[in-house]
Amino acid sequence: MEKISVLIVEDQLLIAQNLKAILMDHDFDVLETVVSGEDAIDLVNKTLPDLILMDIHLAGELDGIATAEKIRQKHDIPIIYLSDHTDSETVDRAKKTFPANYLSKPFRTGDLLRALEIAFVNAAKPAKTASTTKLKDRIFIRIDNQKSKMISYEDIIYLEADRAYSSVMTDEKEYKLSNNMRMISDQLNSSDFIKVSRKHIVNINRVTGIDGNMIKLGDKHEVQMSKSYRDDVMSCFNLIK
Template sequence: MEKIKVLIVENELLIAQDLKARLEEHQFEVTAIHTSGEDALTEIDINMPDLILMDIHLDGDLDGIETTEQITRRYDIPVIYLSDHVDKHTVDRAKHTFPANYLSKPYKSSDLLRALELAFINAKRQNSRNRPSKLSDRIFIRTDNQAVEMIRYSDILYLEAERAYCCVVTDKAKHVLSSNMRKVFDQFESPDFIKVHRSFIININRITGIEGNLIKLGDKYTVQMSSKYKDALIGKIHTVK
């Protein structure tokens, strides 16, 4: 059975390491530990978890509640708060992010594991109910105010960020959209696209080769891969040695 992947966002590393050990004892997979909300958001782009354990007090400019607000706008990932902040104002702020659970420190391992399992089960059930009925193998791109063009996901090679714009590149055309790459990608409903650089999201099914940090796509395109995203990409492809 595939392990449930958990991201830990906790600014006290000793607590985070203890959490990691507890979870791994019970066959959960900890994808990463981060102490700031900013790093957690970047991590999710690289390695999507099934669940997130979120402390409210974090390093960086974002606290746990602000980080969760950004997560819930972009993804359908259940968040469980782990915090010693139990004042009414903090709890009320947390409630507005609709967490899967809120556990006050110190907590029992049994309560933590039960919260994780219930959050995962409920999320799977909700996702199956909300599965979209619209076409899932293609998108429609607005080419002007009066027209849209259909593009299959399988025809898309990559997305490229160009300042406030996003280019959707196929073998035959390059479509420039007046939204940023993050906003365009959030509307995709295909699991076959992965971020490999701050400026590139690629279709892993269209990779024809990798040379160092260059990824070949289709017959004539190459994009740059950042070392930060390399492991996530390698984990998505099957390499025979």
């Protein structure tokens, strides 16, 4: 099974080492441990972890909450806060960044593992959207500061996350956008678009075959499906054996 990748942002060395040991013992992939918000932002842009463990009080100019705010402007990555401060002001600030969870130090190993599991499972689920939309089968994509183009859903093959940006692949061309992939998916508001990995969302109507973990999208395109998403993906299709 594909390991869940985690970035640890913690400026207390012993706690960071303990967190890393716990996660590795339970088969998580610890990408790295960093001590500052600035380092965390840089590493997130390079590695796109599945989850982030974020201490609220960090070395450097940015605390954990300010760091989370900057990360969420570009990426839709679940963040679990760790803190030995549970005063109402800190908690209220943290809530505004919509964390996946908030654990008080010292925490128990079981609580940490459950928080990670819940955060990952919830992140894999489609976001709930409003019941009404202005456009149900097409969307405007901004080409530059002055121009936008109407794209039909049936012309969209897949979406791809690319660090701070994302791409919309169509029959005609690839559109590079400054929004994160989750934001675009929410705007599409269609069950035809399903997440197949942390980097890809595909239009199920464009799937022409599956070869192992490779999803074929016509003759020209294919994307790799993560094992953790495979069951959800396969449930979208009728399979005759």
